[in-house]
Amino acid sequence: MKPRIGLISNPKSERNRKGLERMRARIDAQPEIIHRELAPERPLDDILRELAGAGIDILVCNSGDGMVQAAMTSLLEKSIFERPPLLAIWPRGMANMTAADCGLRSRGWSSLERLIAAANADRLDEIRLRRHVLRVDYRDDRPVQCGMFMGALGIYDAIRICKGSVHKHGFKGEWSHAITLAGLLAGSLFRGLEALGIDGHDVRLRVDQGELLDERLLLLLCTTLDHLVLRSRPFWQTEGGPLRFTRIGHPPLGLVRNAWKVLYGGEPRRLPETHYRSLGAGRVELWLDEPFTIDGEFFEPLRTRPVRVTAFETLDLLRV
Known part of the structure; x- marks a missing residue:
């Protein structure tokens, strides 16, 4: 049949x-x-x-x-x-x-x-x-959300810039991603990210059953995808679990110089570990103070409780 x-x-x-x-x-x-x-x-x-x-x-x-x-x-x-x-x-x-x-x-x-x-x-x-598949439990009065990519802080800001400035000039899809990335890197080099509306955020986080960490970050992401926009792979040392978790500290040491390694580097990446961290996990808890994205959709967290991200469930997909 x-x-x-x-x-x-x-x-x-x-x-x-x-x-x-x-x-x-x-x-x-x-x-x-x-x-x-x-x-x-x-x-x-x-x-x-x-x-x-x-x-x-x-x-x-x-x-x-x-x-x-x-x-x-x-x-x-x-x-x-x-x-x-x-x-x-x-x-x-x-x-x-x-x-x-x-x-x-x-x-x-x-x-x-x-x-x-x-x-x-x-x-x-x-x-x-x-x-x-990611499972994102982000507040008690909203349903859990699932997806393949969750990004926050500078990633949320970059999507906002892309939708507001790049799309209105007619650039769509991968072109818009490339232009946004190039613009952010150039702006970081010549003007500073703050001039573009991207600043650091104080974030409390916990990975699996580890200790609570307070860090100042430029961006963070969780994903189960093998490749992100522009076929990039901004994750490494991910053997610890199905959830790939990457975060970049603020201010980002040598962001322009290290951008290629972050996006396309092999193993080991040889990045400054105090500023560029990536690992595999089963569970990540994040205390966020601004919206985050799941697969391009925006969600508003509560400051009083963590966003809990796991990736234990699976779906079978068809690729042809």
């Missing part, structure tokens, strides 16, 4: 605003696919319940990182499915960082065709990836 595919499209995702209309007829012509679109009267969880009732085997998210993050949260936290389906991420958003690492390999129709062909030929095991 051929696997049943549920496809959820977000019409507001960057690539779907113009391209979805052309694809609807192609999608509807595929008998294996149950296609639904997000709408105010049809929220994500309602669609997921319908697809669970239909017995789908594969869930395709035709969207950007934001809807993927919401879908992961629903799959792992709300018990909509008895067992989560295989997840395929069709990169049709602005950034698509998650899809670039563990999703379908292109945003075109051919990517979905390859997925359908693999499903019909019983080759899904050949394209299956099992990935740990």
Whole structure:
């Protein structure tokens, strides 16, 4: 029996605003696919319940990182499915960082065709990836969130700058990431990060069952992805657990000089350990005083309690 595919499209995702209309007829012509679109009267969880009732085997998210993050949260936290389906991420958003690492390999129709062909030929095991997923418990009056990347401090500021200054000039996707990174490094060299609106933050943190640490940091990130924007790998010495946790102190010693090693260096990185720290963990607790991001979506923590990040649960994704 051929696997049943549920496809959820977000019409507001960057690539779907113009391209979805052309694809609807192609999608509807595929008998294996149950296609639904997000709408105010049809929220994500309602669609997921319908697809669970239909017995789908594969869930395709035709969207950007934001809807993927919401879908992961629903799959792992709300018990909509008895067992989560295989997840395929069709990169049709602005950034698509998650899809670039563990999703379908292109945003075109051919990517979905390859997925359908693999499903019909019983080759899904050949394209299956099992990935740990972040679980972020950040306040008592809000639901837990799941995703693949959590960033705070300077990363939150950089995303804000990218969305506010770079996107409005027409630069999207990887171009916007490259321009933002280059601008921040140049600004750091010639003007200082403070002139760009990026400053240090006093953060209390704990890794696993270790001691409480009070540090002044430029940025921090937690992820289970193998690569981030621009195929970077800003994590090292990560044998201690599935959660990759990197933090950079403030002021950052030799930020411009060390940027390549931080983003693309091998092992060992030979970075100043007092300012550049990375490790693998099972649990990280963070006391934050400003919003943080999970896969591009922003969340507001409480100063009175820690943000608790773990990565013990997994999802199976399809990459073809």
